[in-house]
Amino acid sequence: MSRKLKDKKVGFTKVEKVVRGIIKTLESPQKLQEAYLFELWNNLVDPEVKKRASPERLYGKTLYVKVKEPMWAHEMTLNHRTRILEILQREVGKENLNDIRFHAGNTFNRET
Numbered sequence: 001m002s003r004k005l006k007d008k009k010v011g012f013t014k015v016e017k018v019v020r021g022i023i024k025t026l027e028s029p030q031k032l033q034e035a036y037l038f039e040l041w042n043n044l045v046d047p048e049v050k051k052r053a054s055p056e057r058l059y060g061k062t063l064y065v066k067v068k069e070p071m072w073a074h075e076m077t078l079n080h081r082t083r084i085l086e087i088l089q090r091e092v093g094k095e096n097l098n099d100i101r102f103h104a105g106n107t108f109n110r111e112t
Helices: 003-007 015-026 029-044 047-052 070-079 081-092
Strands: 053-059 062-067 099-104
Touching (some): 029 053, 029 081, 047 053, 062 070, 070 099
Parallel strands (some): 062 099
């Protein structure tokens, strides 16, 4: 065996640590719902919309979506919001998602 291979340590994660992480996720229905919505977004939303916007956070029953520029936040709200909301609601139910808010910038505003 070469010296390079001997010197490299292969790291393994303990099963206990992996299971704890899974259980923690399962204990948070909000995080599971968020992950599911993000996956739906990637599979169902028009590719042109995905170029300009990406889901950032599910807060309550509102999905916050980050866009590259303020102009696109306005465009998405006026011309795409209703259609995207309907597509996602068909999959998760209206009782689980009632709004989508588009914003430009680094963080979303929980107050709006």
